Amino acid sequence: MRALGWIGLIAVAGVGLGAPLAGPTAPEKTLASLTAEIEALSPPKLTWRAIAWRKCLLQGLREAREQQKPVLLWAFINADPQEERC
Amino acid sequence: MFAGAVREAVFSDPTVIRRVNAEFIPVSVGAVRLHRPPSDPEGRVLAAAGRSAPAPQGLAVLNGDGQVLAWSLTFENEAKVQAFLDETRRWFRAHPDGSAPFATRRFQRYPTVSVGDLPAAPAIRPLPQDHEGTPCPAERRLPAGTLDVQVFGRAVDARGSLVANPVNQEDYAQDRFEVTTELQVRVAETLRGAGEQRVRLPDAFARQCVSRAYLGELDVQPLAGATEADGKTQCYELWATRTPGTPDLYRVDGVSDVAAVPAPRPDGAVFHHTIRLKWEGFLKFEGARIQHLALAAQGKEVLRWTSGGNGGEPLVARLPAGRNLNVNTEVRYGFLGRPYAGLTSTAADPGGLPPLHELLGTAFLIDLPAVQSDLRLTPVQRERLRPTLAEIRGELRDLFQGGPRPDPGARIQEYRPTADRRLRNVLQQLLTPAQQGRLWEIELQQQGAFALGDPRVGTALGLTPEQRQQFQEIMRRLQQQMEAFQSQAMATGNPGALRQRMLQARQELEKEALGLLTLEQIPIWKSLLGKPLRPSNQPDVGVGGIPPQPQRLCNRYTAAPTMQKDPHLTVRVLQ
Numbered sequence: 001m002r003a004l005g006w007i008g009l010i011a012v013a014g015v016g017l018g019a020p021l022a023g024p025t026a027p028e029k030t031l032a033s034l035t036a037e038i039e040a041l042s043p044p045k046l047t048w049r050a051i052a053w054r055k056c057l058l059q060g061l062r063e064a065r066e067q068q069k070p071v072l073l074w075a076f077i078n079a080d081p082q083e084e085r086c
Numbered sequence: 087m088f089a090g091a092v093r094e095a096v097f098s099d100p101t102v103i104r105r106v107n108a109e110f111i112p113v114s115v116g117a118v119r120l121h122r123p124p125s126d127p128e129g130r131v132l133a134a135a136g137r138s139a140p141a142p143q144g145l146a147v148l149n150g151d152g153q154v155l156a157w158s159l160t161f162e163n164e165a166k167v168q169a170f171l172d173e174t175r176r177w178f179r180a181h182p183d184g185s186a187p188f189a190t191r192r193f194q195r196y197p198t199v200s201v202g203d204l205p206a207a208p209a210i211r212p213l214p215q216d217h218e219g220t221p222c223p224a225e226r227r228l229p230a231g232t233l234d235v236q237v238f239g240r241a242v243d244a245r246g247s248l249v250a251n252p253v254n255q256e257d258y259a260q261d262r263f264e265v266t267t268e269l270q271v272r273v274a275e276t277l278r279g280a281g282e283q284r285v286r287l288p289d290a291f292a293r294q295c296v297s298r299a300y301l302g303e304l305d306v307q308p309l310a311g312a313t314e315a316d317g318k319t320q321c322y323e324l325w326a327t328r329t330p331g332t333p334d335l336y337r338v339d340g341v342s343d344v345a346a347v348p349a350p351r352p353d354g355a356v357f358h359h360t361i362r363l364k365w366e367g368f369l370k371f372e373g374a375r376i377q378h379l380a381l382a383a384q385g386k387e388v389l390r391w392t393s394g395g396n397g398g399e400p401l402v403a404r405l406p407a408g409r410n411l412n413v414n415t416e417v418r419y420g421f422l423g424r425p426y427a428g429l430t431s432t433a434a435d436p437g438g439l440p441p442l443h444e445l446l447g448t449a450f451l452i453d454l455p456a457v458q459s460d461l462r463l464t465p466v467q468r469e470r471l472r473p474t475l476a477e478i479r480g481e482l483r484d485l486f487q488g489g490p491r492p493d494p495g496a497r498i499q500e501y502r503p504t505a506d507r508r509l510r511n512v513l514q515q516l517l518t519p520a521q522q523g524r525l526w527e528i529e530l531q532q533q534g535a536f537a538l539g540d541p542r543v544g545t546a547l548g549l550t551p552e553q554r555q556q557f558q559e560i561m562r563r564l565q566q567q568m569e570a571f572q573s574q575a576m577a578t579g580n581p582g583a584l585r586q587r588m589l590q591a592r593q594e595l596e597k598e599a600l601g602l603l604t605l606e607q608i609p610i611w612k613s614l615l616g617k618p619l620r621p622s623n624q625p626d627v628g629v630g631g632i633p634p635q636p637q638r639l640c641n642r643y644t645a646a647p648t649m650q651k652d653p654h655l656t657v658r659v660l661q
Contacts, residue, residue, distance in 0.1 A: 037420070050103045050107070054111065055225070062216075064111045064149070068182065071110065
């Protein structure tokens with residue numbers, strides 16, 4: 001039984017013994033693959049992107065009058081709360 | 087910190103998001119556009135709204151005529167954000183338009199800390215409906231050929247995965263920046279000159295990328311105005327090698343090591359930031375223009391930021407100070423750049439940035455087409471000047487956007503001597519002696535009587551010690567008056583009225599300074615000013631503070647005349 005145990009161990013280890021010392025080389029990146037990798041850094045959903053900020057106050061006021069709603073005005077050093085660091 | 091905290095604490099709450107989209111018309115305008123409105127139809131409405139602002143930044147609710155119903159900077163707690171939405175809707179129902187007078191409610195912290203109501207500005211009649219055929223200034227406009235670069239930064243969790251469902255900017259940072267056509271040409275020339283050899287990319291290009299690779303809010307910027315004296319160190323190298331078989335495609339590699347460890351601040355705030363990254367990527371060219379930029383970086387980032395304690399208050403109650411940050415994480419960054427495909431602008435209308443001379447001093451008058459024409463700059467001189475101005479403009483834009491100090495005015499003041507020195511070094515090499523002399527005359531025309539403090543002017547005029555002392559006294563009074571105006575502006579929230587009074591005060595003191603000159607000195611002063619510069623379509627109306635009033639070099643920012651003579655002061659007023 002002990003021999004069988006050793007055989008089993010060697011069999012398991014054999015998987016590794018036959019493998020190269022270093023892992024398989026990752027395929028070289030291309031412009032397309034790196035672009036896809038970078039795009040994946042952007043989360044598919046961001047809560048703060050869900051607000052439909054208008055950039056033009058005149059447009060906002062037109063809509064406000066048409067829809068009988070008040071304008072909520074974001075007035076911060078950063079003008080674009082959806083695309084830029086703030 | 088302020089805007090980032092508002093986005094994270096107020097506008098990431100699902101209930102607030104739902105209500106804002108359903109019950110309000112959300113509009114975002116930059117604080118600069120609100121307080122220095124463009125001279126167009128929208129600018130009139132923005133100016134009226136900005137006059138009631140209790141601080142340079144904040145949230146407001148307006149009725150359909152553009153009148154401000156309420157301002158608030160912070161909220162007692164999260165529930166009071168909802169209450170603010172409820173109450174402003176009630177005020178809106180009572181005053182949906184400007185048919186009856188009402189008061190603008192103004193809160194430092196809603197609803198408990200008021201900064202005093204003001205009578206709402208009268209409705210503008212007729213209210214502008216649109217921009218009368220011109221593009222809205224809020225639309226992003228860049229010169230044709232500009233590379234538009236998006237930035238993505240993401241923290242990595244303990245399992246090696248990207249942090250899921252990020253909200254805060256220490257988990258996920260997103261930004262954008264532009265690479266000018268001039269810088270693209272420099273990169274292209276560098277690569278072309280290297281042939282098949284690996285070559286180091288221009289520092290200006292590398293810096294643009296490295297300076298955007300950080301987590302946290304806009305104010306954190308570890309490389310903004312970086313100097314070793316500020317405890318900031320930087321080391322970055324991006325290299326490129328032409329890929330075999332594809333002559334327009336270059337493989338990029340590099341490293342960056344950035345550290346910002348300034349001395350402790352008197353207010354107890356702590357700022358410590360280190361970022362070490364390894365870079366890889368590609369640059370694809372078409373001629374001298376980058377058609378596709380893909381850069382990735384990964385490494386380690388440590389960021390500690392405290393704003394001097396929070397006393398256990400909820401974030402919505404201390405939005406200007408923002409959140410304390412304590413980050414120690416693996417990070418990944420990505421940069422994707424494509425030629426800008428939106429509305430284009432011209433060099434004379436760069437899309438939102440004030441003229442350089444208004445912020446950085448009179449040497450930057452050389453950026454104005456009227457001055458370049460007057461100096462008869464050759465096409466070669468103009469071409470050689472352009473990259474320096476473009477780089478400085480880019481750095482200035484960064485300073486406007488943020489940095490570790492809360493006061494952009496102070497950052498710009500710190501930056502001025504560096505920018506001035508850089509430009510003057512270039513001008514010394516570039517301009518002929520005659521052109522340099524003429525530029526100085528134009529600078530004196532712009533500075534008016536306050537140029538009497540220039541040692542060269544003092545020598546030329548033969549100012550006596552007594553005259554110099556009297557001039558210093560005038561300058562001291564000017565400084566005192568300007569500081570008093572600033573305090574008043576902060577208290578009243580009415581920078582528009584302030585600008586006019588500042589201008590008057592300046593003009594009076596300028597007259598007083600000219601009055602110091604003797605009858606013999608006045609002709610010398612006039613001769614120093616030279617021939618008046620005549621900007622396009624403007625009559626010749628006199629120079630140097632001698633009536634008739636000197637022609638000031640300005641364009642659409644004429645409405646803020648103090649900006650032209652005291653950039654630091656005006657920028658501070660905007661904050």
